[in-house]
Each structure stands twice: as C-alpha cells, then as structure tokens.
Amino acid sequence: MRQRHAHWLVWLTMLVAAVLSLLPMPDLISYARPAWVPLVVLFWMLALPQYYGLFFAWFSGLIMDVLFGTVFGQSAMAMLFMAIAVNQLHRRLKMYPWWQQCFMVLVIIGLYQLTVLWIGNATGRVSPSLLYLLPSVTSALLWPWLAALLHSLRRRFVVI
Amino acid sequence: MALSLALIFVDHRFEYLTQVRRALSVVVAPIQWLADTPARLTDDVRTVVISRTELTQENARLKARTLILEQKVQKLASLNAQNVRLRELLNSSRLVDEKVVVAELIGIDPDPTIKQVLINKGDQDGVYVGQPLLDATGVMGQVIQTSPFNSRVILITDSSNRIPIQVNRNGYRAIAAGTESGTELELLHVPATADIKEGDLLVTSGMGQRFPVGYPVAEVKDVHKSAGQPFLTIHAQPLARLNRSRLVMLVFISEREIYGQAAPIASENAGSETAGEGTPQ
Numbered sequence: 317m318r319q320r321h322a323h324w325l326v327w328l329t330m331l332v333a334a335v336l337s338l339l340p341m342p343d344l345i346s347y348a349r350p351a352w353v354p355l356v357v358l359f360w361m362l363a364l365p366q367y368y369g370l371f372f373a374w375f376s377g378l379i380m381d382v383l384f385g386t387v388f389g390q391s392a393m394a395m396l397f398m399a400i401a402v403n404q405l406h407r408r409l410k411m412y413p414w415w416q417q418c419f420m421v422l423v424i425i426g427l428y429q430l431t432v433l434w435i436g437n438a439t440g441r442v443s444p445s446l447l448y449l450l451p452s453v454t455s456a457l458l459w460p461w462l463a464a465l466l467h468s469l470r471r472r473f474v475v476i
Numbered sequence: 477m478a479l480s481l482a483l484i485f486v487d488h489r490f491e492y493l494t495q496v497r498r499a500l501s502v503v504v505a506p507i508q509w510l511a512d513t514p515a516r517l518t519d520d521v522r523t524v525v526i527s528r529t530e531l532t533q534e535n536a537r538l539k540a541r542t543l544i545l546e547q548k549v550q551k552l553a554s555l556n557a558q559n560v561r562l563r564e565l566l567n568s569s570r571l572v573d574e575k576v577v578v579a580e581l582i583g584i585d586p587d588p589t590i591k592q593v594l595i596n597k598g599d600q601d602g603v604y605v606g607q608p609l610l611d612a613t614g615v616m617g618q619v620i621q622t623s624p625f626n627s628r629v630i631l632i633t634d635s636s637n638r639i640p641i642q643v644n645r646n647g648y649r650a651i652a653a654g655t656e657s658g659t660e661l662e663l664l665h666v667p668a669t670a671d672i673k674e675g676d677l678l679v680t681s682g683m684g685q686r687f688p689v690g691y692p693v694a695e696v697k698d699v700h701k702s703a704g705q706p707f708l709t710i711h712a713q714p715l716a717r718l719n720r721s722r723l724v725m726l727v728f729i730s731e732r733e734i735y736g737q738a739a740p741i742a743s744e745n746a747g748s749e750t751a752g753e754g755t756p757q
Contacts, residue, residue, distance in 0.1 A: 331507065338511035338586055346588045382500040383507060384585065385592060385621060385628045389483030435484060448589075 373399035394431035422456035501623035591634035614715030642681035663710040
C-alpha cells in the first residue's frame with residue numbers, strides 16, 4: 317500500500333476551526349462558543365497519533381495566542397496539557413462508545429479551559445464566573461458530529 | 477512545558493517578544509481577514525441590492541446633514557480663533573492640533589468578557605500604542621498592540637481599562653473604569669459631596685496624556701448615594717456606539733503640543749517687551 321500524504325486537509329480543518337473561533341457572534345452565543353481549535357487538534361491527535369503529537373498541539377496553541385492577543389504561551393500551555401492527557405489516553409479513547417467519548421471530551425476541554433483561565437487570572441485578565449466552562453459542555457455535545465464529519469472527510473481524501 | 481512557562485513569564489514581564497508577535501501577527505492576519513469576510517460580504521451585498529430610491533433618499537439626507545455640519549463648522553472656526561486669542565491672553569500653552577485617520581474594524585475578541593477589537597491600520601500607517609480611537613459620537617478606546625497591518629484596541633468598557641474624564645458642566649475630574657458587564661462605565665472614588673447629576677456629559681480631561689481633551693465619553697446614567705459608603709456609585713453609558721460602529725477614527729496628536737509649551741510664552745515676552753518699549757516714550 318502506498319502511503320498518501322493528504323495532510324493539507326489537516327491544515328485546512330485547522331484554518332476553518334480558527335476562523336470559526338474568531339467569527340463575531342452575539343454575546344450570548346459566544347459564551348457558549350465551542351473550543352473549535354482544541355477540538356480539531358484533539359481529533360487529529362486521535363486519528364493520526366504518529367504524525368500529530370505534543371509539538372503540533374503546542375504550536376497551534378501559540379498561533380491561537382497571537383490570534384486572540386493573549387499572553388504568549390497561554391493557549392500553548394493549555395494545549396500542551398490537553399495533548400499530554402490525549403497522548404496518555406488515545407488508545408482507550410478510540411475504543412470508547414460515542415457517549416463515553418463525549419464525556420472524555422468534556423473533561424479534556426474542561427482541562428484546557430481551566431488552564432487558560434488560571435493563566436489568564438495570573439496575568440491579569442479578569443474572568444467572571446463558571447460561565448467560562450460552558451464551552452467545554454458545548455464542545456462535548458458537538459464532538460460526535462464533528463468527529464463523524466472529520467472521519468468522513470478523512471476517508472474521502474485518504475489521509476493516512 | 478517549561479518553554480511555555482518561560483514564554484508566559486517573559487511575555488508578561490518584558491518586551492522581548494514584541495518582534496516575534498509582530499512577525500506571527502502578519503502570518504495570522506489572513507485568518508483574521510477570513511473571519512471578517514461574512515460581515516464584509518453582507519455589507520457588499522447590501523450595497524449591491526439597495527434600491528435606487530433608497531439611494532436617492534439617503535443622498536438627500538446626507539446632503540442636508542452636510543449642510544448642517546458645514547454651518548456648525550463655520551461657527552466653529554470663529555469660536556476656535558476666539559478660543560486661541562483668549563488662551564493667549566491667559567498665557568495658556570495648550571494648542572493641540574489633532575488629525576484623524578479613518579480605520580475600519582476587522583474583528584472583535586471572541587471572548588465575550590474581553591472588550592477588544594482589531595482595526596485594519598497598523599504601524600505601517602503610523603499607529604502607535606496608546607493612540608486614542610474615536611467613532612462619530614465619542615471615544616471608543618486606545619491601541620494596545622500594533623503589528624504591521626492591523627492593531628488591537630481595548631475599548632473603554634473593558635474591565636481593565638481606565639479613562640480620565642471630567643464633567644462637562646462643571647469640570648469635575650474623575651476616572652471612569654470599565655465594568656465587568658462590558659456595556660457601561662463606572663466612576664471610581666467620587667466623594668459623596670461631588671456635584672454629579674444624572675444626564676451629565678462626561679468628556680475626556682486630558683489627564684494621563686493619552687486621550688486629547690474634550691472628546692465626549694459617556695453620559696451619566698444613575699447616581700446612587702448610600703449613607704454608609706464614602707463614595708458615590710455612578711454608572712455612565714458610553715456615547716460611542718461600541719458594538720455597532722464599523723468605521724472608526726484614529727486620532728493623531730501633532731507635535732504642536734510639545735512646541736506649544738514654549739511658543740506662546742515667547743510671544744508673550746515679545747509682547748511685553750514692545751509694551752515696555754512703548755511706555756517710556
């Protein structure tokens with residue numbers, strides 16, 4: 317079997333995720349905006365762990381920091397924590413039924429959000445309440461659909 | 477992980493990483509541009525499908541408005557001259573020329589608790605950190621980060637922003653802070669005896685050397701006095717349309733303010749000398 321590198325698909329999905337996370341939305345919706353970039357990173361780390369690992373996550377976190385104008389390393393650090401968790405769990409995660417996967421996504425994105433929150437507070441960004449964790453819930457609810465979509469894309473363009 | 481910790485520390489405390497951030501901002505600028513595309517497209521579509529009658533109506537309206545504004549400007553010119561003469565009489569040194577450049581909003585911070593926006597002018601256009609930003613009705617905020625093609629602006633309602641203001645009616649100075657709701661301002665540490673009423677216009681006071689004097693900031697919405705507290709609780713509604721303006725103005729304060737310190741005194745001295753020569757004769 318010849319190995320195909322259609323990895324532009326990975327970068328394309330990352331780009332779409334970044335755009336989705338920047339789109340201007342009304343306040344109410346943006347409180348619940350799913351963490352698009354971490355979700356997509358999570359998917360590719362599960363799908364292709366041999367290519368996309370800690371450095372990929374860290375680097376995309378760094379890009380997010382520039383996009384959002386946060387302190388350098390804030391999202392990068394959070395992504396790194398998330399990536400370490402995924403790295404430990406990815407064999408088990410793939411075996412789980414979808415609802416259990418959702419639950420794990422809730423925990424993992426929650427971990428990501430909490431790290432961002434901690435670093436943000438330490439560097440002087442005020443964040444009001446537990447509303448901050450709402451994105452992890454919406455991310456978890458979104459996960460099955462997103463995973464299905466990305467899986468079909470991956471099969472179609474044969475990203476191995 | 478140690479690297480990211482180090483990055484966080486260095487970026488928070490020092491300014492070494494500004495160049496790196498600028499370089500990366502250029503790389504991510506297309507993503508920001510893409511995220512802005514839907515808003516821009518709807519604008520474009522609206523201009524294409526707008527009907528001819530609507531355009532004529534709008535044109536008529538704008539013409540009428542221009543006429544009114546021109547009339548005001550006529551008056552302003554003479555008032556300005558009068559003001560300068562009076563200030564010279566008072567030996568005052570404030571002569572500030574302000575120039576505005578129109579910029580366009582290209583993005584807002586996706587985090588609803590943080591009131592920051594991106595504009596499409598960067599340090600290639602001379603934008604600098606600390607520069608004030610206005611819209612047609614009032615002060616919007618100040619620039620906090622620049623990159624070659626765009627810059628990041630913190631709005632006056634962000635909870636970490638403070639703006640020095642004064643009450644237009646009596647010149648009472650105070651500091652307005654953004655609140656966590658992100659939609660209104662709160663005046664800090666105003667003693668219970670201060671003369672501030674509901675409906676007062678708050679303008680920039682020019683203290684703090686960031687914002688030029690006299691631009692409208694907000695209108696006092698409610699003044700609450702509670703007996704046990706040493707300070708009044710005052711909320712104000714920003715006049716700038718922070719959520720709606722797409723066209724904004726960057727204020728360039730020209731150098732005259734600095735030279736202006738010396739110039740009127742010199743002319744004053746010259747005046748007194750001639751007067752002094754005049755009297756003995």
